[in-house]
Structures are given as C-alpha cells and as structure tokens.
Amino acid sequence: MNRGTDGKRRSVTIHDVAREAGVSRGTVSRVLNGGHYVSPSAQAAVNAAIRRTGYVVNRHARSLITGKSDSVAFLLTEPQERFFEDPNFNVLLRACTQALAAQDIPLLLMIAGTEAERRRNLRYIRAGHVDGVLLVSSHSGDPVGSELDAAGVPVVACGKPLGQKAKVGYVAADDRDGARSMVRHLYESGRRRIATVTGPPDTPGGIDRLAGYRDVLAECGLPVDESLIVAGDYSRASGETAADLLLERAPDVDAVFVASDLMAHGVLNALTRAGRRVPDDVAVGGFDDSPAALSTRPALTTVRQPWERISSEMVRMLLGRIKGDDPAAVILPTELVRRESA
Amino acid sequence: MNRGTDGKRRSVTIHDVAREAGVSRGTVSRVLNGGHYVSPSAQAAVNAAIRRTGYVVNRHARSLITGKSDSVAFLLTEPQERFFEDPNFNVLLRACTQALAAQDIPLLLMIAGTEAERRRNLRYIRAGHVDGVLLVSSHSGDPVGSELDAAGVPVVACGKPLGQKAKVGYVAADDRDGARSMVRHLYESGRRRIATVTGPPDTPGGIDRLAGYRDVLAECGLPVDESLIVAGDYSRASGETAADLLLERAPDVDAVFVASDLMAHGVLNALTRAGRRVPDDVAVGGFDDSPAALSTRPALTTVRQPWERISSEMVRMLLGRIKGDDPAAVILPTELVRRESA
DNA sequence: TTCTCTACTGTGAACGCTCACAGATGCATG
DNA sequence: CATGCATCTGTGAGCGTTCACAGTAGAGAA
Numbered sequence: 021m022n023r024g025t026d027g028k029r030r031s032v033t034i035h036d037v038a039r040e041a042g043v044s045r046g047t048v049s050r051v052l053n054g055g056h057y058v059s060p061s062a063q064a065a066v067n068a069a070i071r072r073t074g075y076v077v078n079r080h081a082r083s084l085i086t087g088k089s090d091s092v093a094f095l096l097t098e099p100q101e102r103f104f105e106d107p108n109f110n111v112l113l114r115a116c117t118q119a120l121a122a123q124d125i126p127l128l129l130m131i132a133g134t135e136a137e138r139r140r141n142l143r144y145i146r147a148g149h150v151d152g153v154l155l156v157s158s159h160s161g162d163p164v165g166s167e168l169d170a171a172g173v174p175v176v177a178c179g180k181p182l183g184q185k186a187k188v189g190y191v192a193a194d195d196r197d198g199a200r201s202m203v204r205h206l207y208e209s210g211r212r213r214i215a216t217v218t219g220p221p222d223t224p225g226g227i228d229r230l231a232g233y234r235d236v237l238a239e240c241g242l243p244v245d246e247s248l249i250v251a252g253d254y255s256r257a258s259g260e261t262a263a264d265l266l267l268e269r270a271p272d273v274d275a276v277f278v279a280s281d282l283m284a285h286g287v288l289n290a291l292t293r294a295g296r297r298v299p300d301d302v303a304v305g306g307f308d309d310s311p312a313a314l315s316t317r318p319a320l321t322t323v324r325q326p327w328e329r330i331s332s333e334m335v336r337m338l339l340g341r342i343k344g345d346d347p348a349a350v351i352l353p354t355e356l357v358r359r360e361s362a
Numbered sequence: 363m364n365r366g367t368d369g370k371r372r373s374v375t376i377h378d379v380a381r382e383a384g385v386s387r388g389t390v391s392r393v394l395n396g397g398h399y400v401s402p403s404a405q406a407a408v409n410a411a412i413r414r415t416g417y418v419v420n421r422h423a424r425s426l427i428t429g430k431s432d433s434v435a436f437l438l439t440e441p442q443e444r445f446f447e448d449p450n451f452n453v454l455l456r457a458c459t460q461a462l463a464a465q466d467i468p469l470l471l472m473i474a475g476t477e478a479e480r481r482r483n484l485r486y487i488r489a490g491h492v493d494g495v496l497l498v499s500s501h502s503g504d505p506v507g508s509e510l511d512a513a514g515v516p517v518v519a520c521g522k523p524l525g526q527k528a529k530v531g532y533v534a535a536d537d538r539d540g541a542r543s544m545v546r547h548l549y550e551s552g553r554r555r556i557a558t559v560t561g562p563p564d565t566p567g568g569i570d571r572l573a574g575y576r577d578v579l580a581e582c583g584l585p586v587d588e589s590l591i592v593a594g595d596y597s598r599a600s601g602e603t604a605a606d607l608l609l610e611r612a613p614d615v616d617a618v619f620v621a622s623d624l625m626a627h628g629v630l631n632a633l634t635r636a637g638r639r640v641p642d643d644v645a646v647g648g649f650d651d652s653p654a655a656l657s658t659r660p661a662l663t664t665v666r667q668p669w670e671r672i673s674s675e676m677v678r679m680l681l682g683r684i685k686g687d688d689p690a691a692v693i694l695p696t697e698l699v700r701r702e703s704a
Numbered sequence: 705t706t707c708t709c710t711a712c713t714g715t716g717a718a719c720g721c722t723c724a725c726a727g728a729t730g731c732a733t734g
Numbered sequence: 735c736a737t738g739c740a741t742c743t744g745t746g747a748g749c750g751t752t753c754a755c756a757g758t759a760g761a762g763a764a
Contacts, residue, residue, distance in 0.1 A: 031429075031490065033750055044714045049752060057712055076489040080431065081750035083422035085719045087373075094471070103452055104653040110446045117473050121482060126491070129436070129471040131459050140463060147418040148373070149468070256657055289659065311446040315598055317631065375720055386744045391722060399742055423720035427749045 032073045041069035052077060092120065092338060093128045093150040095141060097157040097164055100133040105255060106282055107311045108327070109156065112178065115331030116154055123339065127154075138164065146171045152338045154178070155188070158223050158254060174341035176334045180224040180349070189347035191333045195225055198323040198354030199232025202305040203277050205321075205356055207240050211275035211303055215248035217262040217287060219279040226251070229279045229307060248273065252283045259286025267294050274302055275362065281306040281313045281322055288316050288361065303362035318360035326352050374415045383411035394419060434462065434680060435470045435492040437483060439499040439506055442475040447597060448624055449653045450669070451498065454520065457673030458496055465681065469496075480506065488513045494680045496520070497530070500565050500596060516683035518676045522566040522691070531689035533675040537567055540665040540696030541574025544647040545619050547663075547698055549582050553617035553645055557590035559604040559629060561621040568593070571621045571649060590615065594625045601628025609636050616644055617704065623648040623655045623664055630658050630703065645704035660702035668694050 038048045043062050050058045051066040058066075069075070083089050094116055096103060103109055117127050128150055132138040145153055145168060152174035155165050165188040168175045177190040206214050216233045219226035230249070237244050247269045252258035259278060263286065266273055278284035284306030288298060296302045298318055306313055309324035333350050341347060380390045385404050392400045393408040400408075411417070425431050436458055438445060445451055459469050470492055474480040487495055487510060494516035497507055507530040510517045519532040548556050558575045561568035572591070579586050589611045594600035601620060605628065608615055620626035626648030630640060638644045640660055648655055651666035675692050683689060 031750085034752095035750080045751080046714055046753090047712085050713090053752085059712060062713080078426070078750050079491060080422045080425040081719090082752070083719095084420070084426055084721085084750080085752045087719080089422065091470075100456055101653075103456060104449050105657075107446050107449075110452065113471065114442055114445060114473055114475070117471055118479075121472075121479065124486075126470045126472075126486070128433075128468045129455065129459055130463075130468075131456055133456070137460075137463065144466075144468070149421055311443075315447075317635075373720085376722095377720080387721080388723090388744060389742085392743090395722080399740095401742060404743080420720050423749090424722070425749095426720080426751085427722045429749080 031078065032075045033078070034075070037066065037069045037073055037075045040073055041065040088151050088342075089149055090124075091126045091128055091150050092152045092154060092342075093130050093141075093145055094154045095130045095132065095145070095156065095164070097132045097138060097155075097159070097162055100131070102158070102254070103131065103133070108308055108325075111311065111327045112156060112331055115328045116335060119332045119335035123335075125339075132164075142167065145173055152176070152342045154334055154338060158225065159220070174338060176338040176341060176347075178330060178334060180228075182222065182224060182227075187347045189337050189341055189349065191330050191337065191350045191352065192224065193325040193330065193354050194351050195228035195354075196232040196235070198307065198325070198356075199229040199277065199279075200236050201354070201356045202307070202321075202323050202362075203233050203236040204240075205358075206275040206277060206303055206305055206362060207236060207242070209275075209303060209362065212242065213245075213248070213270065213273050214242070214275040214277060215250070215266050215270065215273045217250050217252045217259055217266070217276060217278040217283050219252065219254055219283075221251065223254075225254075225279055225307070229277075233277055245270070252279070252286075254280045254282060256282045256286040256289075259283030260290045261286075263287040263290035264294075267291075267296075275305070276302060277305045277307075279307050281308040281310040281316075281320060284320055284322070284361075285312055285316050288318075288320070299360065299362050305362045309357050313357075313359070316361070321359045321362035322357050324355040324357045326354070373420065374417045375420070376417070379408065379411045379415055379417045382415055383407040430493050430684075431491060432466075433468045433470055433492050434494045434496060435472050435483075435487055436496045437472045437474065437487070437498065437506070439474045439480060439497075439501070439504055442473070444500070444596070445473065445475070450650055450667075453653065453669045454498060454673055457670045458677060461674045461677035465677075467681075474506075484509065487515055494518070494684045496676055496680060500567065501562070516680060518680040518683060518689075520672060520676060522570075524564065524566060524569075529689045531679050531683060531691065533672050533679065533692045533694065534566065535667040535672065535696050536693050537570035537696075538574040538577070540649065540667070540698075541571040541619065541621075542578050543696070543698045544649070544663075544665050544704075545575050545578040546581075547700075548617040548619060548645055548647055548704060549578060549584070551645060551704065554584065555587075555590070555612065555615045556584070556617040556619060557592070557608050557612065557615045559592050559594045559601055559608070559618060559620040559625050561594065561596050561625075563593065565596075567596075567621055567649070571619075575619055587612070594621070594628075596622045596624060598624045598628040598631075601625030602632045603628075605629040605632035606636075609633075609638075617647070618644060619647045619649075621649050623650040623652040623658075623662060626662055626664070626703075627654055627658050630660075630662070641702065641704050647704045651699050655699075655701070658703070663701045663704035664699050666697040666699045668696070 034048050038045045120127050130141040132141050155177040165175050165181050169188050175188045180192045218230045250262040252262045278287050306320045306322035309322045313320040313322045376390050380387045462469050472483040474483050497519040507517050507523050511530050517530045522534045560572045592604040594604045648662045648664035651664045655662040655664045
C-alpha cells in the first residue's frame with residue numbers, strides 16, 4: 021500500500037511491474053520466487069522495473085493463493101510475573117525475531133498469561149492464521165504443544181516437552197551435562213558440602229539439572245544429603261527462601277548449585293543477609309547465563325545456555341517443519357562461565 | 363485452514379456457510395461484519411451454520427480486498443541491552459498484546475536494535491504490511507516516528523516525542539508532576555540535601571523529571587546545588603556510578619530522587635556498598651514502578667507509571683488513527699507508591 | 705529434414721472474500 | 735393505486751497474486 025506520486029493511495033502491482041519491464045505477470049512472479057526458468061535479460065529487466073516502481077509484493081494476495089501466511093507465532097504460556105521477572109524471555113524473543121527477520125517472516129507475539137488468553141490464542145492459531153508456532157513455556161508439561169500438533173500446526177518448543185507422546189520438535193540445552201560441569205567445578209574448587217536449589221519437578225530444568233547434580237556427587241563419592249536439596253520455582257524470591265531454609269538445615273554448607281540465575285540472585289541476597297561471604301564462605305553457581313547474571317554482586321558464575329543458537333535452531337527447525345520435515349530434537353551444549361561467585 | 367473431517371486440508375469458506383445456512387455469500391459477509399441490514403432469522407441461521415461448520419474467516423482474502431491487514435506492529439527501537447535489562451518493556455508488551463487481543467488484532471513484534479534492523483523494519487512497515495505502529499523508544503528524539511508518519515502510516519508513540527514537527531500521537535505519564543510528588547515527599551520527610559539522578563537529556567524522562575525536581579526545590583526555597591544533579595542513562599550500572607559520584611561530591615546527601623527504578627536499583631547498591639543505610643541515612647525514590655522496584659532491598663518507593671492504561675490508551679488511539687482520527691496527546695497521571703526506601 | 709528435449713514465456717483460472725449495485729419486499733404516505 | 739422509503743437479499747466483479755498449462759524458440763539427435 022504505497023502512496024503514488026500523486027499522494028493517492030494506490031499500490032503498484034505485479035501488473036505494473038510487468039508492463040514496465042515488458043514481460044508478463046508470470047515472469048515477474050517467477051523472478052520474485054527464486055528466478056528459475058527466467059532468462060538473465062528478463063531477470064534484469066524485472067529487477068530494474070521493481071526498483072523503479074518501488075514495487076513490494078502484496079502478501080495477502082500471495083497468501084490467499086498459497087494458503088500460507090508466511091508468519092509464525094511466538095507463544096509464551098507463562099504467568100505474567102515470570103515474563104516480567106525473567107530476562108531470558110527477552111533474549112529468546114530478541115533472537116527469534118532476528119532469525120525470522122532474516123527470512124522476512126514476521127513474528128506474532130502471543131502471551132497467554134491466563135486460561136482465557138490461552139484459549140483465544142489457540143483458536144487464532146488453529147484457524148490457520150500462522151504457519152507455525154515457536155512455543156515457550158518453562159512448565160513444559162503444558163499440553164498446548166500436543167494440542168497444536170494434533171491440530172496439524174507445526175510446533176517447535178523451547179525445552180524438552182515432558183511426558184508428551186505428540187511429536188513436537190524441540191530445542192534445548194543439555195541441562196544434565198551443564199549441571200554436571202557446574203557441580204564438578206564446585207567440587208574441584210574444594211567444596212564438599214554442596215547444596216542445590218532445583219527448579220520445579222515438572223520441568224526439564226528441574227529434573228535434569230538435579231540429575232546432573234546427583235551424577236557428580238556419585239562420581240566423586242560424595243554422600244547425597246537430601247536436606248541439601250531444596251526446590252524453587254525459578255523466581256528470585258523462591259531462591260531467597262530456599263537459601264534461608266538451606267542455611268537453617270545445614271549451616272555448614274559451602275556451595276550451592278542453583279538451577280536458574282534468577283534464583284541464584286535470590287540465594288546471593290539471602291547469603292549476604294546472613295553474613296556469609298560469597299565465594300569465600302559459600303560458592304554459588306547459577307544456570308542460564310541470563311543478563312541478570314551480570315548484575316549480581318559478586319558477578320555470578322553460571323552455566324551458559326546458548327540462547328542465540330537455541331533461537332536460531334528453533335526457527336530453522338520450525339521452517340523445516342512447515343515445509344514438511346519431521347519433528348526432531350536438538351540438544352545444544354552448554355558452557356561454564358566463570359565469574360566471581362564460584 | 364482447517365482440516366476437514368477426512369483429515370484432508372480443506373478450508374470451509376464463506377460459500378459453504380452460505381449454502382449450509384440457505385442464504386447467499388453477501389448475507390454471510392454482512393453477518394460477519396456487524397450484521398447490519400440482516401434479518402434476525404438470517405442472522406441466526408448464519409451463526410448456526412458458522413458454528414456447525416467451524417468456519418473461520420480467511421483474513422488474507424479479506425485483507426486483499428479491504429486493503430488493511432488488521433494487524434499492528436510494536437516497534438521497539440532500543441539497544442538490546444536495554445531491552446534485556448528493563449522489565450518495563452515486558453509490561454508494556456504484555457499490556458499491548460492484551461489490549462489488541464480484545465479486538466482480535468495480532469501484534470507483530472519488531473525489535474530494531476541495530477541500524478540495519480531499523481531499516482528492515484521500516485521497509486516492512488512502509489510496504490503497508492501493517493495498519494499502524496505502536497512505537498516505543500526511550501530515546502524519543504528518534505526520527506522514526508516522523509518518518510513513518512510522513513509515509514502515511516498511523517503511529518502512536520509511548521512517551522512524548524521530542525522536537526518533532528510531525529504529528530505523531532503519543533501517550534505518556536505526567537513526568538514532571540510525578541517527579542514533583544516524589545521530591546515533595548522527600549522534602550516532607552525532612553530531607554534537605556536532595557540529589558537527583560536524571561535520565562539522558564534527550565529524553566522526556568530526562569528533561570521533565572528534572573524540571574519537576576527543580577520545581578519543588580524552588581517551591582520549598584531550597585537552593586539548587588548543581589553538584590547534586592547527575593545524569594544517568596536509565597541503566598542500573600549508570601545509577602551505581604552516579605551514586606558513587608554523588609557520594610564523593612556531596613557526602614552529606616540525605617535523599618536521592620532517581621529518574622528510573624533501574625537506576626534506583628543501582629543507587630541502592632552503591633549506597634549499601636558505601637555503608638549508608640536506606641532510608642535511615644539516605645532516602646531513595648525511583649520512577650516507573652517497574653517490576654524491578656519490588657525486588658530491591660529495601661523495597662523501592664517510587665512513582666508509578668500507569669503502564670496498563672498507557673498501553674490501552676496507545677492501542678485505542680492507534681485504532682482511532684487507523685480509522686482516520688487526528689493524532690492526539692494523552693498525559694496520564696502518576697501515583698506515588700510508598701514502600702521502604704523513602 | 706524431422707523429431708525431441710530443454711529453456712523460457714504468456715494466459716486464464718483460481719484463491720475467498722467484500723463491495724457496489726440491482727432487485728425484492730413490506731409499509732406508510734400521497 | 736401509485737410512490738417513496740427503509741429493510742433486506744442475491745449477484746457479479748474484482749482485489750493481486752500464484753499455478754498449471756499451453757505454447758514458442760533454439761539446439762541437438764535421428
């Protein structure tokens with residue numbers, strides 16, 4: 021919908037380009053869509069005409085006939101408090117828009133904080149208004165993935181979907197291995213009373229990171245003291261209360277592996293409040309390498325999730341699924357980032 | 363694009379509904395678009411048919427003929443660090459999607475962190491792929507608003523656009539008055555050496571909040587000590603260095619009005635590090651009432667920006683502009699939120 | 705030469721919807 | 735009884751694209 025030179029709303033169509041270039045609509049269309057079976061001269065003429073006229077394709081007309089919208093939804097099913105608190109979502113969102121922009125595909129943001137919104141968004145997606153869905157929800161038992169999959173909508177989730185028989189593709193960091201590298205690091209710096217603050221047990225982060233913790237204890241011949249294991253919900257506040265509980269149960273704790281940076285932030289607060297020095301008295305290791313990890317004092321040693329790669333993989337996989345590929349699982353390696361807290 | 367009962371991709375069209383309801387396409391279309399000039403019986407028959415067939419309108423076909431996309435862009439022109447750090451964007455984003463969802467209008471998220479992205483997004487918007495733009499950028503000297511306006515795209519900005527002759531509508535909180543109420547509060551709790559950490563001087567938050575600060579000093583007969591005025595860039599880190607500078611320049615400072623919660627967070631950190639107790643030694647007041655304000659210790663006394671109302675006003679105004687309304691300016695009142703820091 | 709194959713091009717027919725218009729009906733008015 | 739008006743309904747056209755198909759030209763093979 022460009023303004024013509026006369027200021028009147030008048031869009032230049034493929035027809036105008038064809039006339040300008042002295043070819044037919046079909047040829048222009050072919051140039052637009054990859055340029056196969058088009059002579060170099062026609063190709064050039066069309067491109068020149070496009071540049072001269074300022075033509076841009078009418079996506080609606082195209083979508084009407086192709087039956088695809090050339091857009092994808094980013095569906096976030098999280099309570100809004102989490103969305104407000106956790107900058108990881110921002111990182112993910114940013115990287116996904118970037119990856120999609122490279123393909124000229126717009127991202128429709130859908131935030132399903134409530135049940136009503138969830139339904140509304142699902143209805144919209146099911147109606148076929150988007151080609152696929154990037155699904156983000158830490159609570160990955162959420163059946164929304166399977167539901168969409170059952171409706172024939174390509175879905176790629178961020179994080180391993182739990183207990184789903186449906187074949188939704190997903191991209192995730194290697195939680196278990198990441199946890200292992202962190203706990204191993206704590207052990208190697210001489211810590212022997214290593215506690216952990218886990219995520220909710222219905223999330224892969226809650227399960228696998230705890231498993232990694234147990235792996236290393238076993239590996240190093242350290243006894244597993246269940247009182248050193250406290251569950252949080254990924255929020256900063258829950259990290260704080262978890263640390264309080266930990267200090268009460270085991271005042272001799274000398275390291276804490278925390279399953280998220282946000283919770284680690286809370287743990288740091290609680291520790292400081294209790295007069296423990298970090299890392300001298302207690303070492304603290306986080307998980308995520310979210311932007312929040314840099315703002316703690318001391319700066320947080322953490323396990324880096326490769327958000328950019330996760331995002332670009334999600335996009336790549338989703339576009340593949342839209343083209344008919346089968347769902348897959350991609351597990352990306354993590355990296356230990358040593359800062360000051362451990 | 364629903365699957366038929368046979369599992370084959372086959373969408374039910376307005377034609378099918380018409381046949382099912384025993385009326386014509388035109389009548390179905392009229393029911394779909396408000397139901398004027400439709401008899402109650404036809405109305406009912408059509409609605410029943412729609413329900414039976416599970417019909418959903420094909421937005422592309424509609425858009426092709428109406429020339430509108432029934433979607434709007436949310437354009438964020440900020441360096442990504444700010445987007446990652448400041449939860450206010452999340453609040454705004456959330457509230458805007460919500461307000462738009464109520465009208466069944468999808469939100470296209472565009473993040474222009476770099477110049478290249480800015481260009482790409484502008485091109486997309488100019489191409490007419492969206493009906494309007496919700497513009498968010500703290501750096502409101504940004505000419506992107508005028509550029510879009512000049513291209514005939516309806517724009518509503520968040521925050522007062524600075525030094526723009528173009529007629530972009532905007533919604534903002536009453537920065538000056540909000541600052542006044544906070545500084546007045548500090549004065550009334552007995553503080554006499556009140557410093558301020560301002561935002562960048564090319565933002566309304568930087569200018570107007572400082573003006574409010576000056577207003578109250580004058581009003582109360584307090585001398586304006588320029589060494590008590592330090593500029594930040596809204597980031598937590600800048601708040602921290604600003605506070606360091608402040609303590610060095612004026613060790614007797616007993617209150618700080620900070621132009622954003624994020625910076626206030628930094629100020630709090632610096633103060634604590636310097637051994638000052640808050641609010642006993644130094645009172646700290648923020649601005650925004652962002653989610654971050656609750657996570658500080660002590661909890662931050664701040665000036666609440668009515669984000670939900672700002673968002674819904676922005677959406678309301680944008681939809682109006684799309685329908686042809688003239689741009690307007692809406693200034694919303696702020697509210698002092700007393701917590702622990704002042 | 706004649707036939708086939710490949711590379712390229714143009715054309716009509718959709719896609720599913722809205723819009724303008726023409727027609728029909730019922731009711732009050734002249 | 736004709737006229738006007740308001741309410742309601744159906745029909746054809748067309749939005750701007752892609753797609754399938756038919757067709758052309760030139761090169762090489764039989």
